[in-house]
Amino acid sequence: MRCSAFIRIVVVLLTLLTTWYFAEKFYSNKVDMKSLRSMFDNKAEEAPRKKKVKFSCGNEKPCPDGYFAFQIISGAANVVGPSICFDNTIIMSSVKNNIGRGLNIALINASTGALIKTNAFDMYSGDVKPLLEFIKPVKDGTLVFVASYDDPGTKLNDEARSIFTDFGSSYAKKVRFRDGWIFVGGKGINAKSPFEQHIKNNKETNKYDGWPEVLEMEGCIPKKSN
Numbered sequence: 001m002r003c004s005a006f007i008r009i010v011v012v013l014l015t016l017l018t019t020w021y022f023a024e025k026f027y028s029n030k031v032d033m034k035s036l037r038s039m040f041d042n043k044a045e046e047a048p049r050k051k052k053v054k055f056s057c058g059n060e061k062p063c064p065d066g067y068f069a070f071q072i073i074s075g076a077a078n079v080v081g082p083s084i085c086f087d088n089t090i091i092m093s094s095v096k097n098n099i100g101r102g103l104n105i106a107l108i109n110a111s112t113g114a115l116i117k118t119n120a121f122d123m124y125s126g127d128v129k130p131l132l133e134f135i136k137p138v139k140d141g142t143l144v145f146v147a148s149y150d151d152p153g154t155k156l157n158d159e160a161r162s163i164f165t166d167f168g169s170s171y172a173k174k175v176r177f178r179d180g181w182i183f184v185g186g187k188g189i190n191a192k193s194p195f196e197q198h199i200k201n202n203k204e205t206n207k208y209d210g211w212p213e214v215l216e217m218e219g220c221i222p223k224k225s226n
């Protein structure tokens with residue numbers, strides 16, 4: 001009698017211990033995963049803080065809610081291609097293999113932030129026609145990103161220049177052979193864009209042999225509300 005009661009207690013204890021063991025194992029696995037994740041999160045948050053905080057597109061400043069972050073970098077001489085980042089996604093770059101000498105242009109839906117299309121247009125030995133066919137049909141509510149590489153100016157004609165001017169550009173009319181030019185405008189904005197830089201190819205001031213220095217700009221674009 002006593003003996004069977006003892007065995008029963010032992011069995012109950014063993015059952016409890018086994019349950020606890022598996023529960024603990026299961027639970028601690030979860031805890032481990034969780035703490036692992038928070039470890040990574042902490043690293044992701046803390047590592048850059050030691051240097052400079054980087055936000056969407058690697059920008060120095062965060063964008064408020066309802067804004068798209070962007071960063072745009074012109075090509076360096078005829079050596080390093082330009083890059084365009086929008087809403088934390090690189091949309092044009094050498095790595096993406098969708099850039100080229102001349103004008104690199106990305107069209108984006110200003111309400112949704114969806115990429116419409118990108119293309120590169122040779123402005124030195126190419127024809128201006130493909131560029132015109134690309135920018136003429138651009139619809140209202142489209143953001144237009146432009147980054148120069150090598151020579152953005154030689155083949156630019158008045159028609160193309162005035163379309164960029166309509167997109168809000170202040171410098172499209174002045175872009176010449178081997179100038180640097182980066183620009184973010186939009187169709188139907190009816191204002192001068194604050195997001196534009198232009199640097200002249202000038203022997204006296206060029207950083208590279210034959211080209212001016214790289215242009216780089218970051219900012220926040222308000223989402224278009226319909």
Ligand SMILES: *[C@@H]1O[C@H](CO)[C@@H](O)[C@H](O)[C@H]1NC(C)=O
Pocket residue numbers: 109110111112116139140141142
């Ligand atoms: C942007 O996307 C919205 C929703 O899909 C669409 O209705 C609108 O026509 C698009 N605008 C442009 C300029 O593509």
